[in-house]
Amino acid sequence: MVKKTCRLASLKRRRQRPSCKAATLNNIFAALRRALKNSPEKLRAGAPKTRNLKLTAASNRQRRCRSIKAKPLFFSLLLLLCLVIISGCWDERDLEKRAMVVAIGIDKGKKYPLKVSVEIPLPKNLGNGSGSNQSQGGGKSYKVISTEANSLAQALVDLQWKAEQTLFFGDLRELILSEPLVKKPFPSLFDAFSRMAVIRKSQIWPMIIKGESAEKFLKTFTPPEEQIPKIYLRGMILSDENIQYIPKNTLANVVMDRINSTKEPFMLVIKQVNKSNVKIVGIGAFKGGSNTHLAGFLNIYDMAQWQRAALEEDAGEMFVPLAKGKQMTLLPSKIKRKHHISFHDHQLKDVIDIYVDGEVIETTPKIDLKNIKKRNAAEKRVEYVMEKRSDRMVHKLQRFNSDILDIRTMVRSYYPSMYNKIDWKTAFKQADITVRYHVSIKRVGLETS
Structure with a gap:
């Protein structure tokens, strides 16, 4: 019984003892009560403390004034630095001093494996509006230059030597390949296009020209509706893609399908009817993986059935x-x-x-x-x-x-x-x-x- 009573007494004493936090709060409240009881005269008696506060306030004001004076200088230096960094005109090139390549045609060469042709618009010969391939002065609104080489990269260098201005491929939209060229494997051709960073592969439509060479097509196709023929061809393809008459296919798709071991690429096939008219006649089916080459053609009726079975498109x-x-x-x-x-x-x-x-x-x-x-x-x-x-x-x-x-x-x-x-x-x-x-x-x- 004695042990139990002692234990109860100790528990009561522990409960009566205030905790450390409670003791601290009690001390703070007691100090506040004493401060409130002091008279204004006693508060004024703490002059040294007020003097110190005034001195610290004055020093803070001086620091703020210095920082305010330093801000314009800092921002002016930052602005000058930005002007130096963002000035992008040091390497500018005038658009009229560039040769904008809008189409590339590739055939089999006679002396060398490749014959590469590029179509370049001539801004100085362009008329005031569409509907004519001739300018007001009577000159052509575009030109085609060609060369033969062992590889595409070498051909582009040779074309630069023939061009009077710097060739620019950022606006390239059509890649036209001749039928004899794609019937045999030519891996370096696709390799060069996949490595060229300036070419926007998702904006280029690869096509096979049937029945004639790509160079002849670039030189002879002159629709009266458009001054630059390849702009007319691009508009025709885009409109047919939007209504799903033809499958959507870009150079990026061809390159990725060629790399993928389970896929086979395809390309649109076009045929020139006359100098002012061209039509889409189907698609070309490829095979061979890395050694990709043309296996055969599907006409427009077979292409429609293929679109429904492979792409889940209505196809007209x-x-x-x-x-x-x-x-x-x-x-x-x-x-x-x-x-x-x-x-x-x-x-x-x-x-x-x-x-x-x-x-x-x-x-x-x-x-x-x-x-x-x-x-x-x-x-x-x-x-x-x-x-x-x-x-x-x-x-x-x-x-x-x-x-x-x-x-x-x-x-x-x-x-x-x-x-x-x-x-x-x-x-x-x-x-x-x-x-x-x-x-x-x-x-x-x-x-x-």
Whole structure:
């Protein structure tokens, strides 16, 4: 009992003891009470402390004045330093003293492997407006210079010797390659374009000219609508890309597809009809990886089927013959694509389902599509025709052995174990690839009785 009472007493004493923090606060409050009790006379008696405070205040004011006086000098020195650093006119070059290269054409040379041609606008010969290739003085608004060399870099140096002004490639927009050149591997050509920092690769459209040389095309193509022909060609390509008539493709895409071991590049193919007209006739499918070369061509109808199967794009109107003397034009408004990949004894099988929602633009002669049976029959006919055209496109690509459908990329992404077991030199060529269409007509337009 004694031990318990002693322990309780000690606990009471501990509770009664104020903590250190409480003791400090009590001392502070006591000091404040004493200060409040002091009279004004007693406060005035602390003169030495007030004098010290006045002296410190005066010294602080002097320091502030010095800092205020020093600020203009500091900012003026900082401004002078900025003017020295940001002055960018020391190496300026007048635009009229530069030769702006807007297009490059590359052919096979006679003496050397490459023949390189560049198109350069002549600002002094440009007229007041578009619509004429001749200036008011009668001179041409552009010029083309050519040279032959062992490599692209050497050719560009030779062209600089021939040009009267410094060649500038920052405004380059078209790269035109001749068909004989791209039929054989030429790795250094793509290597040079990928290393040139001044070239904006995402703003350059690579194209294959079919049926003639790139040099002749640069010299003879003169549309009356534009003073600089390649600006007209660039506008035509951009407008067709925006409405998805043609696939979007730049030099950056070609370079990246060439580096990627699972992809094959493609390029647009153009053909000159006459001096003032050019048309897009399809795409060129490449193969070979680092030794990239042209494998074959797809025409515009095969290109449309490829766009829907590979890029999930609508690719413009579908012209479908329904019966003898009857035709329907369907405009896709929505397209979805799904791959169903499977393997049988290391043989690749891919079923590509394409779901199309569209609206009828025209039927010749008139067909009553409000009738459910006739509408279903029209949908089945569209599916049949599109599947036949897709089979023809797939057979062409397999004959070229060019996997621009990106099936190899999907196998590597979703079936990595099978990807390493397959011999990809012959896998795409021997694959079982089927394209199935699922068409739904959503709108038939206004019809009159």
